[in-house]
Amino acid sequence: MQDRFEQIALYRWWRRSVVGRVDHESVMARITEDSGWSPRYAFMVMMSAGIAVLGLLLSSPAVVIGAMLISPLMSPILGLGFSLALFDFSEMRRSLTALAVGAVAAVIFTALIVALSPLQAPTSEIIARTRPNLFDLAVALFAALAGTFAIIRGRGDTIVGVAIATALMPPLAVVGFGLATWNMPVLGGAFALFVTNFVTIALSATAMARFYGFGHHLTSQQSWTQTFVLLFVFVAMAIPLGISLKQIAGEAVTVNQTRSFLSERFGADARVTQLDIDFDADPVVVRAVVITPRGRMQRTAALQEDLTSRLGKPLRLRLDQVVLEPGAGAIEAQREEIRQAGDAAAIETQRIAALSQMLALTAGTTADGVTVDRDHHRAMADAVPLPGASLATYRVLEQRAAAQADGWDVVLTPPQMATPxxxxxxxxxxxxxxxxxxxxxxxxxxxxxxxxxxxxxxxxxxxxxxxxxxxxxxxxxxxxxxxxxxxxxxxxxxxxxxxxxxxxxxxxxxxxxxxxxx
Known part of the structure; x- marks a missing residue:
């Protein structure tokens, strides 16, 4: 079959100008040297994981990038890709072992750091790595092709940019964060992103290696098997990631439609200063703050009904209207916006204080005896013994307190007593x-x-x-x-x-x- 291809000019050019310029033995020696497990590899994985999780907790992109640069996870993944191209099962086991050891070590080490850390609230850097989509697959694909090209053609400096683009270590650090805080949605989303990245890199490396002549000794059946596996895996990953991208795009469209709707209803003199939409709630909750002249004030119930009709989905509208007196201009509106931003923290503090006082009265204790977790909207208190109260009484008290604390999780721990x-x-x-x-x-x-x-x-x-x-x-x-x-x-x-x-x-x-x- 190869003799038959030799009659094709394009094939001869490819063999001479592409495959012929690659030192296959030296490339494989370099890949094999770096793709296995070693004490140095384990140490660098743990150090990279530690830097990554600290950068995520501090919400510092610069620190997270530093973790990407020293992470050695790219080497065993490239080793896996080349072993797939060569059908080298020994190297495949070696690379998979190194990757598994590195991933487990990174997750355990980061989970330990998070468990000992006083900072355990999800930051924007953490949340950003919990919703993989089709664009993440595309980034990993292009970066992997560039990285494999750099390895084969001896342009190793390109690997630095590839390491930053593919971001293998931060998702593993977020998995450790999710494990330590027992936040399954965060853990699952970050793990999905890591799997997306490493599978895409490995299979892209396989495709690029075959293009440069690695595995030319394989039979036609083995080559077709490789092609089928590559296409099947990419399609299998692309479908759920495409659905995720469609969902994210739909949420962005909903936010824009909601903002446009509020701007139209309140007019050009009003300003939408805050708009948050909770898509996980059922129904969807829209929270908005609008600075508006007194004459343009709207009824929230009517707005909710019209917005539901506009979006075509049930929702709850929580609208705060900051009223400007007649004659107020743009400067007054900006002042009001600044004042509102400055008062936001005070309003939240007042709300938490009221919640603490209410729960303290319910539990029969003082406000100092109430523990409030602002980040997770959770309030907890230990109830003191009340004369004649049973466990059913304390359960009803907790339910009533939870009904008054809209959006908060209320936990009332009853005193030790016999069960009913x-x-x-x-x-x-x-x-x-x-x-x-x-x-x-x-x-x-x-x-x-x-x-x-x-x-x-x-x-x-x-x-x-x-x-x-x-x-x-x-x-x-x-x-x-x-x-x-x-x-x-x-x-x-x-x-x-x-x-x-x-x-x-x-x-x-x-x-x-x-x-x-x-």
Whole structure:
């Protein structure tokens, strides 16, 4: 077949001017030397990961770029790409091992740093690496082609720019951040970005290596297999990334349409100074601040209805209208905007103070006893014992406080006390409304106390680790009741454990971590 191609002038030019100018042995020696695992490689990965996560926490692009420059992850990925081009399974295993070791070390090291750090709020640098899209694939593709060209043609200085463009280490650092803070959306998005980058780089290196004559000894079947795998993987990655890009573009269009709508309704004399849209809420929440002359004020309900019709999707509009008196001009509007920006922090502080006072009154403590997490909109307090109050009372108090704290997660930890009694009547083995509520209150209290397990009287020993359908073939009445309670506990994140049977009326028993059940 090669003799047949020799009759084609383009093929002869390619063999002579492209493949013939490459020292394949020296290129592969250089790739093999840098693509494996070594103590130096592990040390540089951890140092790069440490710099990256600190830059992300500080929201410093310069520091993040520094981490990209010293990251050695590019070498094993290029080694993987060339091993795919050559069908060299030994080098493939070697490169994959180095990549896996580096990735795991980076994630664990960054998670440790974040866990010990007082700064654990997601920054703009972190958020920017949680939503991969089709453009990220394109950047990785072009950068990988440039990097592979530089390696093959001996222009190593280009690798510096490639390292910055592909950004392999920052996504891994964000994965460590998500692991340390148990933020699964951040962890999943950053991991998807890392996989997108490294797979694109490896496959692009494979394609470029074949173009420069690496793997020319492969059979026609092996070459077609490579081509099919390359096309399949790129298409498989491009589809979800394209959907993500479409979603991001749709959100940008929605923001522009909303801003245009508000500008049209309030007129040229008004100014939209703040516009935030929460696309994760259901329905979508639009928060806006508009500086407007008094004569142009609008009813929020009417605006919400018209904006819903304009966008074609349900939403909630939270609109603050800052009123300018008649005769106020552009200078007054700018002054009002500056004053509003300066007052924003004070308004937020006042709101948090009011929330703390409300939760303190609910918990029966002082405002100093309330812990407020501004970044995650979470307020927590330990309730003091109230005369005659049960666990159900504290749960209702938490629900009422949460209803008043719009947009905040309220956690009220009740004092230590007995869980409510669960009662079955006659020969019933299902939970009626009062019994179901008692189980739900018990599960809620266990979560607030950080108790992971509750003892269920009469629960068969094997059922604590099995699903309900794997219960004894002929359970007794006591066991059937216990299994019904156990199923509801599992639904609410509490592990049921066996406890001694106690008749038709019983309370769930606390089993703290490390304690063994009877």
């Amino acid at each position: 009694t669960i009662a079955f009547t006659g020969s019933a083995d299902t939970l009626d409304a009062p019994a179901r509520e008692a189980v739900l209150v018990s599960a809620w209290a266990a979560r607030r106390w950080n108790v992971r397990s509750l003892g269920v009287p009469g629960l068969p020993p094997a059922s604590s680790e099995q699903a309900p359908e794997e219960a004894p073939e002929k359970p007794t009445l006591v066991q059937r009741r216990a299994l019904a309670v156990a199923a509801l506990l599992r639904e609410n994140g509490i592990a049921p454990l066996p406890a001694p049977a106690a008749g038709s009326r019983f309370a769930l028993r606390r089993i703290d971590e490390g304690e063994t059940q009877p």
